[in-house]
Amino acid sequence: MLTEIDNGGPSTRAARVVSNRPRAAGANGGPVAGQREDYLGHDREQITRILIQALNELGYHAAAESVAEESGFQVESPDVVAFRHAVLGGDWVKAEQLLSRDSGRRPGQGSGDGLVLAPGADRNAMRFQIRQQKFLELLERRETSQALTVLRNELSPLCSDQHQTLHLLSRFLMCQDAEDLRSRANWDGADGRSRQLLLERLSESISPEVMLPDHRLAALLHDVKRSQVDRCLYHTTEEPPSLYTDHSCDRSRFPSEVLVELCSPRIEASKRPEEIWQVCFSPDGRRLASCGTDEAVSVWDVEHLTLLHELRGHPGGIGSVAWSPDSKLLVSCGKNHVAKVWHVDTGECVSTLSGFEEPISSCVWPADGRTFVLGSFDKKQSLCLWNMAEECVYSFAKTHRTEDVALSPDQRWLVAMDERCNLHVYNFGTRELVYDLALNSRATCVSISRDSKYMLVNKSDNEALLIDIETRETVQRYTGQTGGQFTIRSGFGGANENFVISGSEDGRVFIWHKMKGILVHEAEAHHPSCNTVSWNPCDPCMFATAGDDGRIKM
Template sequence: MLPENRLAVLLDHVKQSQINTCLYHTAASSPSLYCDHLCDRRNFPSEFALELSDLGGEVWSVRFSHDGTRLAACGSREHVKIWDTQTFTVTHVLPNHGGDGVGDIAWSPDDSMIMTCSFDKYARLWDTTTGTLIKTLRKFTEPVSGCVWAADSRSFVLGSLDKVHGLCTFNVYDDEIIEWNKKHRVQDLCGSPDERLLVVVDDLQNIHVYDANTRELEYDLELKARPTSVSISQDSRHLLVNKQDGEAQLIDLTTRNSVHKFLGHTGGEFLIRSAFGGANESFVMSGSEDGNILIWHKNIGAAVERLPGHQPRCNAVVWNPTDPCMLASCGDDGRIKIWTSKARSVELRARHLRGSNGWRSTGDDS
C-alpha cells in the first residue's frame, strides 16, 4: 500500500522541480500542474527604475528590511539613510558615525531596530520607528565588520577586525557581554536561519564554522583565494562565498563540498557582497569590480543576467525578500539603483515622483 500522503508529496516534488529549472522564476504562487511552468523574462527585475543619489559618498552596503517595506544604505559618509519602498522617500537619517564611514548594517528580525557597524570602531543600535539611538556599544580597537541577530531580536553577535574581541555576544536590554575568545580577525560573518551555525571569514583565506549555541568550532574551510563575504540560504543548507579572485562559490554546509561555482564577475582588494534572492530563493547575485551586477540561477549555475550597474565598482546587490521583482544595488559612484520589471518601473517612478513632491494619495498605501 502507498504511504499516507504519498501522492501529495510526489505532486510537491513535481512543482519544486519545475521551479528549480525555471530560468527567470518570479512567480510567488505555486505552479499549476495543468501546464509546464515557465516565467516570462519580461517580469524579471532587470530594468533600471530609480536612482537614489543623496547619500553623499561611496555606498558600500544596502539592506532591505525583512518585511521588504524599507531599505537602508551606508558607506563612506558618517550617516545611514532609510527609505520606504513604496515611494523611496527618506524616512530617517541616522547621523554621527565618525568620519570614516559605516561598513555594514543589520536589521533585527522584527525590523524594529537596526545595527550600524562603523569604521570608527563602534557599533550603534537604532530604533527604526523613531530613528533615535538606543545605545552605543563599547569601542573596539579595530572597525566593526558585521552583526548577526538572534531570531527573537533580543541579542546579537558582533564581528570585528579586533583580534582580541573578534566575536562578542551582546544583549539588547542589558549590558552583558559574552566573549567568544577567538583569536582571528572577522572580516564578515553570517548566521544560519535555524540558529545552529555562525560562519566567519577571517582576513586570510579561511572560513570558520562555529556552533552558534556552544560557540565551539565545528570545522574550518581553507580556500585557494581570500573570501570577502558570506551568506547562508534560508533553508540553512548552503553557504555562498564571494572571493577576491572573482569567483562566487556555493558550499553545502553539511557535506562541506562545493555545489556550484559562479563566474563572470571580477573581484579585487575591496569587499564585494554576494547574496541569495528571488522567488523561492532561486538565484544568487553579486556586485563586481567592473561595475556590473551578475545574477545566476542557483540550481542550474547558469548566468541569467549581467546588468550595467555602477562605475567604477558595484559593491553590493540585494533582492527585496517579499518582492521577487525588486532589486537594489550600490556602488562607489555614490548611487543606489532600484531594479524591477519594465512594466512595474513606470509605476514605481510615478510613485517616487509623487512622494518626492510630498504628495501621497490613499491609493499609494495599497
C-alpha cells in the first residue's frame, strides 16, 4: 500500500498558467481566426496545453503566458488549481470539499471549471488516499489521539472490507517516533515528497482535460525515445537517442566475441573440472563471483581479469551467490545447509547462518543493505528475512521448498519459486501474499527487470517467459534453448535491458530481443552444458557465461 512511495527531498514546482482572462475565440477556448483546427493530425488544444505546461516547467514563464493569451486555452481550471494547492499545502478539508464538488461535466465535454474525474475513477478511493496522508502526518507530529480518531471515523468507513489495510495502518500507531514511522511506512514525511506523490496518484483519477499529468511533454518524449530503442535490434549504448534523428545501432558493436576464459588456478591444476552453477556481476560491475560444485566462491576482478579471492566454507558445493547493493558484501548459499556473508575486500566471513535442515538455495538483498532474504529447501524456513546479526527478522507464511527468489528494484515485489511449478508473489513492503501463479512446467530460475515491471522465468520445457508482474500476463516467450531437470539460469541485460540471455543444456548461449522475442545471437559456449549467464550492469557490451566445464567466458 505504501511501498510505491519512494523517498526524496522536497520538490519545487513551476508556476501553473491558468488563463482567467477572456478567451481569444469563444467560451470553450480554441484557435483564433485563421488557425487550423488541428496540428498535422493532432488536437490543437491538447498540443497547446501541453506546450504551455512544458514552457512553464522549463522556466519560460513569459512565453507560456504569451501562448496562453494568444491561444485562449488554459492549462488547468480554477478548481483544479485550488485542489492542487490544498493537497500540497495539507489543507485536507478544502481538498475533500473540492473532491466532493460535482462540476456537472463529464470527460469529453471540453476544458473549464470543475474537478472532473476520469472514467472509472473511484471518489471514495481518492478520499481514502487523502485521509491516509492526513493520518500519517498526524502521527508524524505525535498527535496520536487525533490520528486514532481519523483511523476510526474517517478511514474505517471507506475500507470496511479491507481489514489487512486497516491492520497495517493501526500498527503505525505503535511507532516509537517520527523516524520509526517514516521507515516502517516507507514514507518520507510531510516535508518530503509525500504530498507531491499523493497529488500525482490523485491526478491519475482526474480527467486530463482539466488536470494535465505532470511533465506530460517529457513523458511523451520519453515514450518516443523508448520506442526508438525498442525498435533497435542490436541496441548497445546507454546514451539516450537524439530527438533530431531516428535511432539505430550497428550490429558490429553487439558483444559476440569471447574476450577471455577464466578458471581458478587451483581447480585447473587439479585437472578435475568443477561445475559452475552461477556467475554474477557485482552491482558496480567491477567484480564477478562464481560458484558451483567446488566448496569456494571465486571472486574475480573484471578490469584486470585476476582472481581476487576464493571464499571457502561450503563442503558439497554452493547453489547461488548474491551481492549487496553497495558491492561490498556477498552472500553464499551452501548445500551444507549454511549461508555465509563475506566482506569482499578482505575475504573475511563476517556472518554465518546455520540451523537449516536442508540446503539454502537463493538470496536477494533489499536496498537497505542491512538485511537479506534467504530461500531454502527447508520448508520450516523456506523464505526468511535476516539481518547482519544473524537474526531472523521475518518468516513468510508459505511452507514450500524455495528454489529461487527475486526482489524487484523498487522493493515492491518479492517472488519465490517452488519445486511444484508455482510462483509465489509477495508485496515485500507489507509482507502480504499477493498471488500464486501456476506454470505448466517446473521453473528453473526467476529474475526481475530493472524497471520492476517484468519477471523472467526459465522453465524446464525449453521455454522462458516474460511475465508482467502487475497483470500476470505473459508478454513474450523465448524458445530455442534446451532445459531439463537441472537449473539453467537466464537474465536481463544490455543497454536499457533490451535483451534476454539464457544458458542451455546443449552448451549454447542464447540472446533474444526482450520485447520482440527475436533471437539476435546464438553461440557455442560450454560443454556439455551452459548453466549460467550474467550481463554486466555497467557495461552493455559485456556478459559472462559458465558451465559444466568449469570455465567462465566473458
